[in-house]
Amino acid sequence: MAIAFTPGEPSGIGPDLAIMYAQQARKEDLLVYADPNILIKRAKKLCLPIHLTESPTTKKGELYIFPISAKVSATPGVLNTDNSKYVLETLTIAGNHCLSGKADGLLTGPVHKGVINDAGVVFSGHTEFFAKLSNVSKTVMLLATDTLKVALATTHLPLSQVSKNITQDLLTEVIEIINHDFRYFGINKPHILVCGLNPHAGEDGHLGDEEITIISPVIQKLNAKDYHLSGPVPADTAFTPASLEGVDVVLAMYHDQGLPVLKTLGFKKSANITLGLPFFRTSVDHGTALNLAGTGNISLGSFHTALSYFNTLSDHAAQS
Numbered sequence: 001m002a003i004a005f006t007p008g009e010p011s012g013i014g015p016d017l018a019i020m021y022a023q024q025a026r027k028e029d030l031l032v033y034a035d036p037n038i039l040i041k042r043a044k045k046l047c048l049p050i051h052l053t054e055s056p057t058t059k060k061g062e063l064y065i066f067p068i069s070a071k072v073s074a075t076p077g078v079l080n081t082d083n084s085k086y087v088l089e090t091l092t093i094a095g096n097h098c099l100s101g102k103a104d105g106l107l108t109g110p111v112h113k114g115v116i117n118d119a120g121v122v123f124s125g126h127t128e129f130f131a132k133l134s135n136v137s138k139t140v141m142l143l144a145t146d147t148l149k150v151a152l153a154t155t156h157l158p159l160s161q162v163s164k165n166i167t168q169d170l171l172t173e174v175i176e177i178i179n180h181d182f183r184y185f186g187i188n189k190p191h192i193l194v195c196g197l198n199p200h201a202g203e204d205g206h207l208g209d210e211e212i213t214i215i216s217p218v219i220q221k222l223n224a225k226d227y228h229l230s231g232p233v234p235a236d237t238a239f240t241p242a243s244l245e246g247v248d249v250v251l252a253m254y255h256d257q258g259l260p261v262l263k264t265l266g267f268k269k270s271a272n273i274t275l276g277l278p279f280f281r282t283s284v285d286h287g288t289a290l291n292l293a294g295t296g297n298i299s300l301g302s303f304h305t306a307l308s309y310f311n312t313l314s315d316h317a318a319q320s
Contacts, residue, residue: 002031002056002064003310004094004103010035010074010083012288014109015042016296017303019050022063028307029056031103032063033090035070039063045076045294068093076294079112084119087111091126095133098279104314105280106130107306110288113156124156127274130281138170139276140177142249143259143285144309145266148239149249150258151178151192151275162254166197166210171218178249179227181275183320184313190248193238194219194231197253201234268299271306273313280313282306 007014018032019042032039036052043050051062070086091111097103108126116123123129131139141152153174154165175192182190194215195201198208205212215232223229230247237243238250239261252258262270263285272283284302292298 001102001104002029003307004066004097004106005030005032006090006094006106006108007032007034008090008109008111009079009087009115009288009290010038010070011076011078011080011293012110012112012290013293013298014288015039015074016046016293016298017109017284017300018063019043019046019048020296020298020300021303022050023048023060025060026058028311029058030064030107031056032065033068033094034065035074035086036065036067038070038074039065041073042076042294046296048296066093066097077290079115079290081115081119084116084121087116088121088123088129091129092133095130098281099134103279105310106282107303107310108281108283110284110286112288112290126272126281126283127155130274130277134277134279136276136278138173138177139274140174140181142178142273142275143262143270144273145262145270145305148244148262148265150262151249151251152255152258153251153253155255157254159254159256163197163208163210166214166253168214168218171215172222175218175222175227175229175251177276178251179222182248184280184316185248186312186316187248189226189228191228191230191246192249192251193233193243193247194229194251195235195238195253195257196232199234199236201232268301269305270302271309273309280310280317282310282313 049061071082127141141155143150197210202208202211211232219229270285274281
């Protein structure tokens with residue numbers, strides 16, 4: 001079977017990633033869910049040869065595709081709400097193929113959340129979309145470089161809504177998913193460093209009490225069940241070398257608490273991984289880069305990292 005790849009926003013660099021990857025010698029059998037005309041036009045724009053086939057291939061210059069028609073033609077760098085449902089169709093079909101076993105798992109290119117919402121479809125991100133498609137109650141967003149992994153307790157929420165969403169039940173479920181799924185990284189009992197929510201981890205309740213009433217009780221409860229949790233620690237020192245020594249993953253309470261550090265250290269060399277799904281899903285760590293679409297002036301670094309992590313997860317799953 002093949003690894004499903006959804007290029008995402010057709011006016012962004014997702015199609016470029018597929019076409020440029022096809023120019024390389026490779027061992028992975030990648031199945032691209034996209035409109036053939038978009039790929040052909042983008043290849044011409046990039047001045048790169050491409051041959052599309054509906055049969056598995058790893059030959060240079062060829063792509064194995066599952067054809068899905070876009071509503072309108074895609075112009076590099078120009079968003080069009082008419083293609084928003086096409087983007088969601090590629091995600092739905094590829095996701096269902098992963099659920100049914102027709103694909104080994106999923107690697108996703110960047111989508112543009114704004115244009116999908118502008119089309120009248122509520123969409124907060126891949127993580128939430130595939131959780132709903134797979135009928136699972138909770139997934140966990142994990143960003144990973146070769147030296148650092150950061151998981152998120154909450155994902156795409158306005159900052160004003162974060163505090164009320166940090167509950168004991170939520171944290172317990174998130175940590176249970178991390179603890180379970182890290183076996184696919186070859187780690188059976190991960191050391192999870194848990195950040196506090198407030199500055200200075202609440203300063204003993206003087207800067208907020210979530211650490212006392214919510215986060216610490218969950219850590220104590222799960223450590224009593226033989227988990228390996230440390231914290232809550234102040235987020236401003238959580239990522240120092242001394243703090244990270246012996247740590248397998250940092251759990252941040254919200255999106256911009258943990259990801260700026262990780263992306264500073266490894267942007268374009270990290271991968272987005274969804275934990276808790278019934279199939280493996282990895283993704284590039286960057287956005288649609290509309291201004292670079294069709295220029296060829298992009299890096300495949302994050303694409304290769306996401307592909308490498310997919311292979312790592314699959315290999316450990318096969319061994320378990």
